[in-house]
Amino acid sequence: MAEAKTRAERIALKVRRKQRLVRVALGEEKADLVLKNADYINVFTNEICHGDIAVANGLVVGMGENYAGETEVDVSGKIVAPGFIDAHIHLESSLVSPAEFARAVVPHGTTTVITDPHEIANVCGMGGIDYMMAASEGLPVDVHFMLPSCVPATPFEESGATLSWRDINAYFDHPRVLGLAEMMNYPGILSGNRQTIEKIVVSQAHHKKIDGHAPGLSGKALNAYMSAGVYSDHECDTLENALEKLRKGQFIMIREGTAAQNLEALMPLLTEQYAHRCMFSTDDKHPADLMEKGHIDYIVRKAIALGADPITVIKVASHYAARYFLLNNKGAIAPGYLADFVVLDDLKDVNVHQVFKRGQCVFDADNGAQALVNRPDIDPDMAACVLNTCHLPPVTADKIALHDAPVIQMIPGQIVTQDGGRAAGVNAEADILKLAVCERHHNTGHVACCYVKGYGLKRGAVATSVAHDSHNIIACGVSDEDLLTAINGLREMGGGMIVAENGVIIARLPLPVAGLITDRPLQEVNAELEACKRAACDRGVHEGVDAFMNLSFLSLPVIPSLRLTTLGVFDALKQEFVR
């Protein structure tokens, strides 16, 4: 650990660093790195400029003029762009630790992400935020944080923690904390709920950003939401709603991720008139999707293929996100900015050739294509906070006994559900299965059950500890025996995903960190996840239903209409439990 320094010592050190920047910029001293003969994107003038790019101490010190460097990389014929930024993601959605996430996205040109640790905070509270910060220190992807605004998401579920303004207030001094994450409780804002507005007030007191989440909000309600201080939105799925929000002053995060894809609908925003208020976001990004499509580079590629101006798209993918989040040394290639570069083969296919982070080459397609990632050291006591988070007694048959109960009707291809009436028992032939949600944070022993229609399972049971937003254990099965095997197997495993049949665990993906993520490589995790999905599909889960993702949303009581929480079946439209 660094010795404590006086302010004057810190100033003196920084002055010496700046003196070196000046000498290198003047050409009096060799640069650390020079990208020779670069065609680079100038975000200030919307043009492609040509010349050397000189780097010292991880910062750009000069472009255009001729420079010599300790390392010189000829990038003739390539296009150099500022590193890509994901403006809003829940890193937990990748199922891997931040280091493994970085290893996966660096080859796609991502050098900065803004994450909302909403999932892990719902399980581990501040300990979860602490872990994510420690686990994302010093990576080749800068991980900035927006603090979870809605833990728990609603009062109708049992989360592992509750975060008040006093809790989040403790984090604003951290240099990687940029603000308050998606304020999804817009009904709370509109009704003047004190606890909800307090979090905005305390964020503003620290001059931090407040992100929004308000699908379809419009008119005076939108005015009120904005007046409270919410200046972005990533939930626009129609151009009309996006334009109203943009026109009123919100920044629009164009979301194109695993669970939701809005790029095509919002393509008209990628024009001179609107693009300066836009950025890209994935929100959720699952392992297979990351591996198959890529990350922000995929959105860039798709937007260009759909006809947007490439320089405009690159600016949305970097510059405008940096401006919104006040990341003053990011999102441009210019003296004083971080030397975060993506070297692209061209602006059509957007193939990533090399990636530089603070002037260091962290990915080279010609050279083994392995991203350079150092795993951060995590304090063992902090790491312990996020392990062994399945705090529930073994579930017994009496806990999941069920007769007459409501049926949640799933809708193919959507996460909204319908009221499916009632049923008196499981009937796999008629696709009526038992659904159970088991509280796993505080050993309450709370278990709630109902029926679900539309999942498709004909044999066995499926269970997961990734269950939005409180991440209790949710399980769906044909027989009580299989349900108990899956639930208790998951309990013993410490969380993850599981498929069981006839008392045997058929497939499993352990997610030891908060029951949400693991620090194994993305490829391994994806292989096990795919094996789990295959095991579920082999047992009848409908095509078009993601055996785990769709299951995980069945406990989220903010999406219409019926959901199952640890407290019972909840009607999200009526905002009340079904008796």
Add this chain to the structure above:
Amino acid sequence: MAEAKTRAERIALKVRRKQRLVRVALGEEKADLVLKNADYINVFTNEICHGDIAVANGLVVGMGENYAGETEVDVSGKIVAPGFIDAHIHLESSLVSPAEFARAVVPHGTTTVITDPHEIANVCGMGGIDYMMAASEGLPVDVHFMLPSCVPATPFEESGATLSWRDINAYFDHPRVLGLAEMMNYPGILSGNRQTIEKIVVSQAHHKKIDGHAPGLSGKALNAYMSAGVYSDHECDTLENALEKLRKGQFIMIREGTAAQNLEALMPLLTEQYAHRCMFSTDDKHPADLMEKGHIDYIVRKAIALGADPITVIKVASHYAARYFLLNNKGAIAPGYLADFVVLDDLKDVNVHQVFKRGQCVFDADNGAQALVNRPDIDPDMAACVLNTCHLPPVTADKIALHDAPVIQMIPGQIVTQDGGRAAGVNAEADILKLAVCERHHNTGHVACCYVKGYGLKRGAVATSVAHDSHNIIACGVSDEDLLTAINGLREMGGGMIVAENGVIIARLPLPVAGLITDRPLQEVNAELEACKRAACDRGVHEGVDAFMNLSFLSLPVIPSLRLTTLGVFDALKQEFVR
């Protein structure tokens, strides 16, 4: 004074305010003010939108929708724009206190200025900054501060104070302090001067802006200056230099003030491609210029007349300046933004019809045309710091005795000078006059003299305590008697401007605050200043020479070639004193 409140109390108060904003935005409660039927400029989409603008607690809470208000103002047929921002001005150049400056510029639509109290800091040091902050509290023009970076401007003159990084560091916590003002000591940066770079480092440590001042700087030297952390410039007088700076990432302040006018040369910046990196600045604005031409509205009018797109110009005059300075609630008409509006008759003549500051009408052309200004209370001890600042012993004839000495040759219409050789005595016929600079801050008794050619005076003497940048007393005269009358008259007056002849003071403008400004109304000050100028012109000062402004620059040792400081004649090109 407000009672000390706990953090929780402050949060609770702010929550209640936000709850009201929400209710008003929703239409559940009447707004304080509604501009009905407004055509307002939407800076997010570059369009003119139509509808009501509702205001509560000084903030916009809704636009577009229909709202009812306690006060309703029909603005049909007018154009509503966000209040104008002057991105860089030395308020002292107006010769009046901030309150009187505000009274003068509010009718021109200015609602925010960013001032650099460089002049008063050179006289009174931190006491001068303290005074300007206190004197600009609660005005209808928000006065933000950039901290003087170069006090004194050079080591070759004797200023009233020296400001180190430790001095300026004390100010960064003030909410109206936005950063470090024009870093004109670019040679210091390029040579790695520690004291110069320290000020940048400490400003960056507070996440504050650093403004530049580097006429003509280019190539690697510009790269080095920017690498040190300087991200704006208001000294561009050619498009070429402006474009290089903009392309490399500097923000360009297009300056159009009294001493320098760059708008015409920089008109091509006012286009979609470049305007987003530009703002307007006056730098210096003298009383007559303010009264005759106006302020930022004059620049807007001129730019539109020269062919720029009106909405682009309005954005440069408000939105982009607010973005650069991170004034997040300024520069747009949108929910949550300050209700700072300029109501214009149209976008051609740009006549200001009404001005609203935080929702209050502070100027109405139909209603007496008097701006509403409350003078702030200033602590008497703080006010005393800036009064009686002429600390020099009475100047006697022996102090200004002179025989063979260098001649400073003035150039018509410019502030640069030439080496005029040497002279042996005053010769009014040949336009060779005596020039004296008397140290007035520390009673050193330092007086330096030389000759000046090109001023034109045939009788009497002219003296001023506004003398860049150290603001000692500078005087020019035909006879020693008149010089002593003028200098000692100024000394007794406590600073200002004066014309004397035959032992009598002919005309005078007292500037009791630091010898730089007064808190009398601009009209009165201008009348006295004009009388002084007329008295000087009557005594022979050449047409095309501003008797006081041109005189005041003769002591500024950063402008080529010859200057006179309290220490002697200085060659700014050779950076040495003339023997």
